[in-house]
Amino acid sequence: MCGIFAFLNYASPNTAKIILENLLMGLRKLEYRGYDSAGLALEWCGSPLVFRQTGNVSCLEKSIFGGVVPEKVLEEVFFNHVGIAHTRWATHGGITHANTHPQTSSPKNEFLVVHNGIITNYTTIKLELEKRGFEFDSQTDTEVIAKLALYFYETERKENVGRISFASIIRRVSKVLNGAYAFACISTFFPHEMCIIKRGSPLILGFKHLQDSNIPIMFSDEEEILPERIKNELFVDPSAKPITSPLPCVEYIVASDVNAVLPFTKSVLYLEEDDLVHFSSNGLFKLHRPETRSQYQNHQRAPTTLEMELSEISKGKFDTYMRKEIFEQPESLSNTMRGRVNFDNFTIHLGGLRDLVDIIVRSRKFIMIACGSSYHSALATRGFFEEMTGIPVVVELSSDFMDRKTPTFRDDTCIFISQSGETADTLSALHHCKKSGSLCIGIVNTVASAIARQTDCGIYISYS
Known part of the structure; x- marks a missing residue:
């Protein structure tokens, strides 16, 4: 069990320091899912900054703010930005720097992946990729995801398929993978974009300043038809300031658990099995399904508003979640049965x-x-x-x-x-x-x- 977190902002100015603090905050909320190592990656002038550290999230935070990143860099403002983070419970491979996420496609970091779950056929995939000249640096099953993405990108480029879609590459990757997993991927080939996919492991998408309550779904038998305004925006510099850019002001949060989303927003979408979400550089996103339109019942989805408060799922005054659960059993039982017990006729509804x-x-x-x-x-x-x-x-x-x-x-x-x-x-x-x-x-x-x-x-x- 590991924790995935991502923070995306479009036309919403944030300093590098705030972005890093948001990523670290999300990881701290997910640390119960794994504390062997932690890492994160954020976009930086076409070449992502990647931080990996064995130990818990505090160790990662000390390594980042302990002088590794100059103060001048921390104060730089980003109007559009994508960052991913991960806290690891070691399953495949020991607790080493090389096995820490994000895992990469090569030293050039063309594709970076944070992953939760198990890829059951990763050894077979790894052997096939090694035959094609790929070299592996870690013992993780995650590394095959990043390298598969690079392999399919290079394949589509050689096939001269025209404009290569990030979503189509990740869908091709998912078709090869067996197991229960969820992952988030960013790429230098697709700046300010990200793809996430869920298959058997939890993944939640949070929205801040979302303008449309209906989430569009793209099906496998459809060709994506973009409005003319958005087609034009695809060729606008995504780093442009809001004054000169028509991009919508929006922030997205992706996490393995709702407690990492709550500090940012209460508007969420629980992803379903085989959901693939592609965030494009124009600040918009689409949910892709592997079925055809006729095979899938719902053609749109709407976000859910969380009713819970952050205090309800935090440790509060307790040192651990286990102690919290033990001492709050009477209150939990009362909350569960409230309104369900009729003491007049001794029935439960x-x-x-x-x-x-x-x-x-x-x-x-x-x-x-x-x-x-x-x-x-x-x-x-x-x-x-x-x-x-x-x-x-x-x-x-x-x-x-x-x-x-x-x-x-x-x-x-x-x-x-x-x-x-x-x-x-x-x-x-x-x-x-x-x-x-x-x-x-x-x-x-x-x-x-x-x-x-x-x-x-x-x-x-x-x-x-």
């Missing part, structure tokens, strides 16, 4: 399950599927479920459930428990169970998360 109660009570068995502390909560309540319902309950660890390809049936009810609603192994188990026709129930804390969207019904808990 769970509106999310009401329409499917008849199917649930006729189930052959309940299968509770979860990871980590969610798994242990299922173990703790298994006996209670069996006693109250008279129906057998099986508790499964999500990863083990998928390793065995456990069979499920139409008369089973599968209950998926995840605080984030984005746990990769639990999501894989959900997809597996839906294929067999089992009734799928989600118990999650995050509204509009992947598990909440994809289950048949469910319950939101109110842990804060």
Whole structure:
């Protein structure tokens, strides 16, 4: 598990120091996802500045502001800018400078990538790229993403396809990759642009000063048709000041978790599986889907406004999130059950399950599927479920459930428990169970998360 963060500003002047501070702030909110090493990259005069440091985010901050970047550089103002950042939990490769993100396509940094997840076929890809002359400096699976992007860019340039699209390159890369992942990529070939993609790992897009509430979707069977105004803007110097540039004033925030977005905005879009978002140098963006228009139900999406406050998901007065969760259990239980318990007639009302109660009570068995502390909560309540319902309950660890390809049936009810609603192994188990026709129930804390969207019904808990 790693943390991805990105900050983009268009026609919104910020100094290099503010941009760096924003990137570091985002990383600090994601540090629970990994603290073995941290790094970031920001655009700088056509050649990105890249900082990598083993250790936690504080080590990275000290290395940046400890004299590495001159004060004159820190005070320089950027009107349009893209920056990416990452905090790493070491999985592929040890805790070394070379394995720290952002990972690069070559020493020239043509493509830079920050990535969360696992690329299961990276060894095969790596061997193929080595045959084509690519040299690898790290032991990470992430490095193949950056080098694949460079390979496809050079391939399209040789094929003389005309104007090369950043989005088409990243889509080609994603078609080669197997596994559960999310990543963000920037390139010197596409200044002030960025591509992000989600497949099996959480990724959230935040908006600040967004002018249009409807987010357009581009499908695989469509050719992008740009308004004449935007076509002209593609050839405008993106570094031009707002007085001479028609670019919209907007900022975007990309993060692995909502707590890194909240300090900046409450307007967010939870990305769906296989979403690819391309931010262009004109400050606009488009959401690309691999399906054709006729295959996909929704042709537009709208941002969600977060109801939570930053204080609700921060550590507050506690040293760790674990201590916070332990001491706030009574409050969390009260919040979860508020409005759901009728003390006059001793009944509990769970509106999310009401329409499917008849199917649930006729189930052959309940299968509770979860990871980590969610798994242990299922173990703790298994006996209670069996006693109250008279129906057998099986508790499964999500990863083990998928390793065995456990069979499920139409008369089973599968209950998926995840605080984030984005746990990769639990999501894989959900997809597996839906294929067999089992009734799928989600118990999650995050509204509009992947598990909440994809289950048949469910319950939101109110842990804060």
